[in-house]
Amino acid sequence: MDNELLLLGLLRLESMHGYQLNEFLDKRLGFLTDLKHSTAYYLLNKLEEKGFITKDVEREGNRPERYVYELTPAGRDRFHDLLAANLREAHMPDYNTDIGLLFIDAVPAEDLREALEEKRAGLAEMLETIRVYVDEHPAGSPARYALRHNIAHFEVELSWLDEILEELNSQHIIRGDIFSCIQTNEETA
Template identity: 45%
Template sequence: MDRELLLLGLLRRSDMHGYQLHEFIERDLATCTELKKPTAYFLLDKMTRLGWIVQHEEREGNRPPRRVYHVSAAGEAQFQQLLRTNLSQPSSTRFGGDIGLIFANSLASADVVALLEQRRVVLAADLAATQAAPAHAGSLQLVIEHRIIHLESELGWLDTVIARFTASASTE
């Protein structure tokens, strides 16, 4: 339901059409969520069926008409509900990268170390890029900081993992 919350929250600020929503999310919110174009349209259609938003055609110049979405009263109520749920419940995170570690003993420890070093480089670059990002206004600042803290934590953990495999590589 996070994506529905996101769309409602953006539409609540100002009416938009689908493409505009998608662009905004890909450009400005890429750090905290992903929302492909067809998914955005799918969700907008679903929310229209549920009566959370209403759409109307709009025509600008001689460009083809666009569907502009507007949050209804029911949608506003839903937004409040979704927002409270989102804030009060932690979203459980699963680390796909841990699955490889479960099977790491299929490889020589030296190989595992080499592969994890690669992972480390990408992670460190991601952290550096996030830290270098310009200080954003208000609410997005929290998201950026969250990301930085998370990536720092990941790097620290990864280093302990690498250290362990390095140790076992020397005794093989």
């Protein structure tokens, strides 16, 4: 759904052909999406079938033909619906990362430290590449909001890792395994 929103949102301001969209996504929105080329083409076809966009054939010089997509009124409605849903919904911060954490008692302290240091280095590197971009975007622009949001999460991640690493270095020992999890009366829907 979010990918659909992304495509509609781009076409809302400017009609584009698939290749052009993919270029934009790669080169200018690389910091907030990984949408693959084939996925984009696939989605464009689907959106056209559903009547949210229309396809126009175009050709520039002797280059291959290209299909320029334009938002329809129905597409504009769809965009607003998806946008409202995205802004309204609270969604869980990803917790799959923490699955490994549950089993740290199975890893020798030295290996654990090494692994987490590596993770930390990777995160720090990602953060640095993002930091460079944030200042290049105009203050108050949506992109800058998104980038700062991202940075905030990277920072928690890093300080979180630092906390664990510090405890590891101070001989702090992890007590208990996964079975020390207590019963949580999770309401079943």
